[in-house]
Amino acid sequence: MARHTPQPADNASADLADGPDSTLQLQPGPGHVRTTALDALATRALGYLHAGNAVHFRGPAGSGKTKLALDLAQRLGRPVLLLVGDDSFDTKSLVGEASGLKTRRVVDRYITSVMKVETESAPIWLDRALSIACAEGCTLVYDEFNRAPASANNVLLTVLEERILVLPKPRHGEGTLRVHPEFRAIFTSNPHDHAGAHAAQDALLDRMITIDVEGFDRETEVAIAVAHSGLPFVDAGRIVDMVRDFRRSREWTQRPTLRCSIAIARMAGQLGLRVTAEEERFVQLCLDVLASRLKPGPDGVPDPRHRQMLVRLIEHFCGAGGPAPRGTVFGGVAA
Numbered sequence: 527m528a529r530h531t532p533q534p535a536d537n538a539s540a541d542l543a544d545g546p547d548s549t550l551q552l553q554p555g556p557g558h559v560r561t562t563a564l565d566a567l568a569t570r571a572l573g574y575l576h577a578g579n580a581v582h583f584r585g586p587a588g589s590g591k592t593k594l595a596l597d598l599a600q601r602l603g604r605p606v607l608l609l610v611g612d613d614s615f616d617t618k619s620l621v622g623e624a625s626g627l628k629t630r631r632v633v634d635r636y637i638t639s640v641m642k643v644e645t646e647s648a649p650i651w652l653d654r655a656l657s658i659a660c661a662e663g664c665t666l667v668y669d670e671f672n673r674a675p676a677s678a679n680n681v682l683l684t685v686l687e688e689r690i691l692v693l694p695k696p697r698h699g700e701g702t703l704r705v706h707p708e709f710r711a712i713f714t715s716n717p718h719d720h721a722g723a724h725a726a727q728d729a730l731l732d733r734m735i736t737i738d739v740e741g742f743d744r745e746t747e748v749a750i751a752v753a754h755s756g757l758p759f760v761d762a763g764r765i766v767d768m769v770r771d772f773r774r775s776r777e778w779t780q781r782p783t784l785r786c787s788i789a790i791a792r793m794a795g796q797l798g799l800r801v802t803a804e805e806e807r808f809v810q811l812c813l814d815v816l817a818s819r820l821k822p823g824p825d826g827v828p829d830p831r832h833r834q835m836l837v838r839l840i841e842h843f844c845g846a847g848g849p850a851p852r853g854t855v856f857g858g859v860a861a
């Protein structure tokens with residue numbers, strides 16, 4: 527769980543970093559990108575959040591859900607709590623639990639010849655992300671919430687509907703906690719992720735507004751690749767076009783995401799590689815990032831024809847003659 531107190535001005539994004547007191551804190555990232563498309567999406571979601579609704583961003587890996595959720599959380603101007611869903615979660619992981627006993631011993635020597643000793647024990651309650659967020663009116667970003675079992679997430683039902691947190695054991699003598707009016711929740715999930723994910727219960731989905739984030743437009747992807755790499759727009763554009771074409775082709779088993787474009791652009795920038803098919807190391811870099819995602823051939827081993835297609839893809843989009851015409855190599859529809 528990471529906790530973040532909002533910073534002033536235009537520090538809209540948040541990356542994880544160790545704070546000065548060595549607790550994990552979210553820090554604004556210098557490369558946060560806002561484009562027309564991202565702004566439109568953010569305005570929509572912020573409207574729902576301001577009106578008191580929970581918002582859920584659903585989309586494939588690398589579609590920018592977490593970054594968007596953290597950006598919006600920061601914009602709400604309340605402290606932010608980040609929770610990442612996990613298969614091992616139960617109700618206690620979200621709301622906390624009584625842990626150990628606090629013992630108080632009173633020694634009464636009012637009359638010198640008589641000593642009266644009274645011992646009193648009370649449970650110590652340890653709060654977790656949800657109870658803190660509900661009590662203090664924080665914004666809870668619950669990333670990959672469907673990785674936690676539905677039984678752990680059940681406690682959210684009354685929080686989102688009746689705005690009451692029902693505690694499994696009394697906390698400071700109370701069995702329920704009235705949710706702070708400023709409490710907001712932003713969820714993310716990946717519906718294509720089957721490893722370790724659970725089906726989110728309908729009742730919970732029914733209490734949030736789900737926005738599908740299937741991937742960004744070209745302008746946004748290029749702007750993000752530039753922000754992460756410092757490459758010129760033209761070079762980042764060639765890399766993004768290449769990855770987008772591969773993505774549309776469906777000739778992969780693992781989706782080539784925005785992270786692929788960022789990785790290629792960032793490493794090309796760091797290694798000082800020219801973004802062209804004439805640069806052998808650049809071609810190798812693209813193959814290293816992309817080839818493992820290719821569909822295997824019928825015998826389960828990488829199909830050399832697919833790899834050849836990948837090389838043609840690099841030559842097409844990063845050929846010597848400048849930016850490629852908006853054609854496709856893998857057969858996807860050009861943007």
Ligand SMILES: Nc1ncnc2c1ncn2[C@@H]1O[C@H](COP(=O)(O)OP(=O)(O)OP(=O)(O)O)[C@@H](O)[C@H]1O
Binds near residue numbers: 557559586714716785
């Ligand atoms: N607006 C943005 N500005 C800068 N970088 C961004 C922006 N949106 C996304 N990114 C970058 O794109 C990459 C993918 O984003 P993010 O981690 O939010 O995706 P995700 O959908 O949550 O992925 P996963 O499901 O795999 O966790 C990250 O490296 C992130 O920093």
